[in-house]
Amino acid sequence: MEYCNLIGGEWHETAQSVANVNPSDLSDVIGHAALGGADDIESAITAAHAAAPGWAASTPQQRFDVLDFIGSEIIARKEELGHLLSREEGKTLAEGIGEAARAGQIFKFFAGEALRQRGEHLASVRPGVEIDITRQPLGVVGLITPWNFPIAIPAWKTAPALAFGNAVVLKPAALVPASAHALAEIIARSGLPEGVFNLVFGPGRKIGAALVESPRVAAISFTGSVETGRGIAAECGRRLKKFQLEMGGKNPMVVLDDADLGIAVEASLNGAFFSTGQRCTASSRLIVTEGIHDRFVQALSERMAALRVGNALAPDTQMGPVVDERQMAQNESYLQIARDEGGAVRGGERLNRDTEGFYMAPALVTDTTNAMRINREEVFGPVASVIRVKDYDAALAVANDTDFGLSAGICTTSLKHASHFRANAQAGMVMVNLPTAGVDYHVPFGGTKGSSFGPREQGAYAAEFYTSVKTAYTQP
Numbered sequence: 001m002e003y004c005n006l007i008g009g010e011w012h013e014t015a016q017s018v019a020n021v022n023p024s025d026l027s028d029v030i031g032h033a034a035l036g037g038a039d040d041i042e043s044a045i046t047a048a049h050a051a052a053p054g055w056a057a058s059t060p061q062q063r064f065d066v067l068d069f070i071g072s073e074i075i076a077r078k079e080e081l082g083h084l085l086s087r088e089e090g091k092t093l094a095e096g097i098g099e100a101a102r103a104g105q106i107f108k109f110f111a112g113e114a115l116r117q118r119g120e121h122l123a124s125v126r127p128g129v130e131i132d133i134t135r136q137p138l139g140v141v142g143l144i145t146p147w148n149f150p151i152a153i154p155a156w157k158t159a160p161a162l163a164f165g166n167a168v169v170l171k172p173a174a175l176v177p178a179s180a181h182a183l184a185e186i187i188a189r190s191g192l193p194e195g196v197f198n199l200v201f202g203p204g205r206k207i208g209a210a211l212v213e214s215p216r217v218a219a220i221s222f223t224g225s226v227e228t229g230r231g232i233a234a235e236c237g238r239r240l241k242k243f244q245l246e247m248g249g250k251n252p253m254v255v256l257d258d259a260d261l262g263i264a265v266e267a268s269l270n271g272a273f274f275s276t277g278q279r280c281t282a283s284s285r286l287i288v289t290e291g292i293h294d295r296f297v298q299a300l301s302e303r304m305a306a307l308r309v310g311n312a313l314a315p316d317t318q319m320g321p322v323v324d325e326r327q328m329a330q331n332e333s334y335l336q337i338a339r340d341e342g343g344a345v346r347g348g349e350r351l352n353r354d355t356e357g358f359y360m361a362p363a364l365v366t367d368t369t370n371a372m373r374i375n376r377e378e379v380f381g382p383v384a385s386v387i388r389v390k391d392y393d394a395a396l397a398v399a400n401d402t403d404f405g406l407s408a409g410i411c412t413t414s415l416k417h418a419s420h421f422r423a424n425a426q427a428g429m430v431m432v433n434l435p436t437a438g439v440d441y442h443v444p445f446g447g448t449k450g451s452s453f454g455p456r457e458q459g460a461y462a463a464e465f466y467t468s469v470k471t472a473y474t475q476p
């Protein structure tokens with residue numbers, strides 16, 4: 001399968017292409033993705049720029065019909081799309097199908113939002129003058145997406161962009177071209193006018209950077225690493241371009257003495273290791289009070305040892321492989337750093353399976369302090385560490401002692417502590433007796449501090465990023 005660029009409604013091959021390899025089976029080459037260059041991204045921006053005014057003038061019904069078509073088809077094909085996603089990214093089949101369904105639901109949600117384009121009418125302080133406040137499309141938006149949610153993140157950026165009347169150039173992550181291509185193929189048949197949605201594959205440092213630098217791209221929405229996000233922020237700041245960043249996390253899961261042990265262990269297992277820990281919302285710091293610490297570590301270790309790590313497409317697999325060798329090496333390097341700093345590591349070994357892939361046992365690092373690098377920097381793999389604390393106050397202080405602020409969880413049966421934590425955890429999302437990862441599709445997603453920048457993604461709040469507000473004064 002060749003994954004071509006979609007530019008101005010036409011599929012374009014490039015002279016060179018890149019193999020898309022299954023991380024569960026390195027002998028399985030799923031397809032080849034175009035390797036776009038400067039000309040391709042310029043053509044895509046030109047096509048989007050030409051199509052933007054027409055789409056900005058489209059009716060809510062036209063936008064609804066397009067988004068509803070896309071959402072319906074994704075949901076109808078969620079098993080096939082989920083299979084493709086798991087094959088190229090390595091999350092389990094259940095997770096892949098769940099993600100595909102979520103992408104469809106997101107398009108359905110924004111189909112509804114397209115019908116609900118609201119404004120405000122206010123009386124002026126001046127007699128006889130009327131004021132209307134409306135939301136306007138931005139023009140062309142550049143969407144840069146990571147590999148860990150190959151269809152959901154392109155969906156949660158593309159759907160609101162289109163719903164609010166913008167044209168799109170999508171630059172997906174190099175590691176996961178098949179899901180982005182499948183999404184683009186559906187969009188291309190949705191009735192959306194040609195050029196409103198464009199897809200360009202190619203190296204982020206060239207293609208992504210060209211999107212950020214282009215004066216014809218009005219705004220950039222990015223999800224990925226902190227380092228790339230900082231570079232995009234600096235460039236957009238220099239150009240006074242609107243931007244939105246979703247980056248890493250070092251998400252705390254607090255477990256108090258009064259927690260239901262079963263709930264705490266399952267929430268931590270899910271939050272830390274599902275999707276192979278490759279989630280920005282993963283529970284990477286398990287902050288546990290003294291009275292439950294040993295029982296919690298024992299029970300979690302037993303559950304981890306029983307997790308079935310294997311081929312993402314095998315029905316009984318509970319944790320798929322790491323996405324690639326670079327990520328595997330990063331995970332191993334952080335485990336070594338943790339050992340060097342005095343942590344005790346359980347698990348984390350490379351595993352052999354029937355097919356050659358990047359299999360890694362889930363790892364738990366105990367005896368850590370919050371000052372250690374394992375607790376300060378995002379690993380982005382099946383690695384969690386445990387920090388023992390005296391009581392709730394100490395737990396909250398440690399939870400908030402981080403540069404990040406995406407998601408924070410607490411397991412407790414105390415209403416008092418749960419309420420206090422909800423109010424005082426420095427995070428964009430707070431979970432009580434639930435994993436830090438796993439969120440609904442119709443409500444805002446995003447964080448504070450170094451995790452996010454700009455307006456929230458998803459839900460009705462997405463309008464903040466994908467529109468600008470116009471205040472019109474009229475003397476009839």
Ligand code: NDP
Pocket residue numbers: 144145146147148171172173174175202203204205206207208209212223224225226228229231232246247248249279280327330378379380
């Ligand atoms: P990156 O931040 O490098 O990539 C994210 C997206 O940005 C990709 O589409 C990438 O393209 C693109 N990109 C890369 N460089 C630039 C640039 N200079 N200008 C514009 N766009 C660019 O993350 P990686 O995929 O390389 O992963 C590296 C690490 O980042 C991971 O190990 C993990 O720690 C973290 N990460 C965090 C995520 C999160 O959700 N918090 C998601 C993914 C990664 P291309 O793929 O072609 O390089």
